[in-house]
Amino acid sequence: MAHTHTVKRYTGLMDWLTTVDHKKIAILYLVAGGFFFVIGGLEALLIRLQLMKPMNDLVDASTFNQLLTMHGTTMIFFAAMPLVFAFMNAVVPLQIGARDVAFPFLNALGFWLFFFGGIMLNTSWFLHGAPNAGWTAYAPLSTQFSGIGVDFYVLGLQISGIGTLIGGINFMVTVINMRAPGMTFMRLPMFTWASFIASTLILFAFPALTVGLVLLMFDRLFGANFFDISAGGNSILWQHFFWIFGHPEVYILVLPAFGIISEVISTFSSKRLFGYSAMVFATVAIGFLAFMVWAHHMFTVGMGPVANALFSIATMLIAVPTGIKIFNWLFTLWGGQIRFTTASLFAIGFIPSFVIGGMTGVMVASPPADFQFHDSYFVVAHFHYTIVGGVVLGLLAGLHYWWPKIFGRMLNEKLGKLTFWTFFIGFHLTFFVQHFIGLMGMPRRVYTFLPGQELDTLNLISTIGAILMGIGTIFLVVNVIVSSMKGKDAPADPWDGRTLEWAIASPAPEYNFKQLPLVRGYDALFKEKMDGRSELTPAEPLGPIHMPSPTILPLIMSIGLFIAGYGFMYQNNYVAVGGILVTFICMIIRSLKDDHGFHIEVEELQDKGAKA
């Protein structure tokens, strides 16, 4: 068999710019998401330093508005989302025994669109000021009373949103079509299940944001009247679109975190996950209910008692499947031989933290009580307990758990535990007191407060906690630097893992599996171990492996939209049309030129020690 197609393979920087390998795209997401996480964290620190004492003048009111808008937007869209995608890319294909995702080209395109969307948003700091209407950008504040910064918000999110949508579709098809023989749906590892459901939520939630942003853009740039009351518009419309997207978004972030926690707790308890099928059911139920509750963000808008009551009940219902998950994690730990590694500490720390976020969630889900909590620091405390105590602790657990598989190097456990304790204590110090700050009446999004309201000490404690979280992040960065200076030392299976990704070398070779595995049960690798085998049962003979060609087109397509975005913002039609043309020409090239990919031949695989 002769494979005639030869494909240029790049090295160095060009390798990263042209890669379509899901494992390299995972690293790109991880690095870019980590970068934006640090930026969003610095913004948070500035917010907390400003609120450290009453009548502080570290930043002025206008800068404060920009900081809080950019902190929220950056953390949700450009830190948490890409970090979730990093783990989905790094792990899902390996867990289902696949050589790649369904659409490697679109995978790269999704990353570059996200990346340039984030860069575009952050350039606003240097061009006429950052957006300042809050991460929710409520109209008419965002239409009539905000500067050009909001245009950066609209176009940056629009471009990165397209990338996210593409990523969601990619992972849905990957999980449905690319599973190895024997990997039935009820044998999928929990992280893969969670990623699959989260991808479904992305598919149905992001188009609502797209439309909302289009309406906002048309109002701001082309004089449309969607949110302009004087011309018959309706500003509540924006709130509906934003939250029809925004509430599922919360679950898009937290479901993969739940998945990570399930994997980590099961592995480090050396036990099968308790109630696997109930976990799957709970994940699907949360995904369904996620679309039924958006208006609980709008209880105080005046929708009337019937709408408020229905959305309140639907919201409280979510506590049931979430409770199922919490108990299943506890029962997995129960009687397990628990190993307290950094990853498992983050996962165990996650459980009580997220439970607090869930309990305050049921509190704010009650409309009469919510009239008191709304727009106070109580709400700030609540959603940080779910997003930091839930999503970020989950992501940090996943980071320490899968780091050896992604990079082939072990992280230092001592530094890791230092990271955990500083970050964990800092987190609770920052946000636990904010419940009380809110109940005592401090509204969110204010740049300062008066002395003598008994808020001084609690705000100071909160700021000290934030600094501690910053120190925790520094320990993590030090850990990463230290490990990157070592050689590749990670064994294939450092944690006595249970799922397929631990059956192959660390880091995984570019073709993942020399022979696609035959999956014989849930916890596929653990089942092989229990049957006394050291490696997976192959499902196919050794043969040449087809790989997709690297390509620069996704990068250029994204740059085209990036340029067009500035054209729209500065009302320069030539630049706008030129940028879109660049993207379209790339699409046409992609359509006309068939990509035959290339093959890794059997001899090359055997050189790497495979058995023929």
Next chain:
Amino acid sequence: MSHGELTGNQLPAEPEKATLEGRNKILGFWFFLGGEMVLFGSLFATFIGLRNQIADGPAPQELINLTMTAVMTLVLLTSSLTSVMAIQAMHRKDTAKMYLWFIVTFLLGLTFLILEIIEFVEYVHHGHKFTTSAYSSAFYTLVGFHGAHVTFGLGWLLTLLIPFGRKGLTVTTAPKMYVFGLYWHFVDVVWVFVFTIVYLMGKVG
């Protein structure tokens, strides 16, 4: 054994589903249409919410040209039928017929687009501009998004048809044709709702 070299009667029965790439493409496109459904659903919701907010602009009853839009409906629905004929011909491996039916589809789509542009120009002359009222903004955004989908579809069809003579019907080109067919039907279904909600409901007030 190189890729995509099977032609004519060597091709399997449903060439678009013969390869994993083809099956991925079709499934992924169905999901994409699911997302598009939410997109147009949101635009319809916006329109329905704002359709009585005409401010100082002309009322839809006096504005809407129902004859014109009925003709447009007929043209676009027929183009959906011809795209079915094209895919049917593809399944019979009758590439000449497939090509012909796709050209008819293209011409019908182009006719629809020209009629829509004429219609919009007429409305603008009646003082129904994009910035006139919340109703007019919602009208042009919804109908315009559909029109943009038709335009994109026409451009897409060209990029499929122009290199077809060189490439021929293979397991690589067949899924592309099939997926375009899905897209074109979707654009058609959306128009059925546009015609009902924007034009018929607009006429009766």
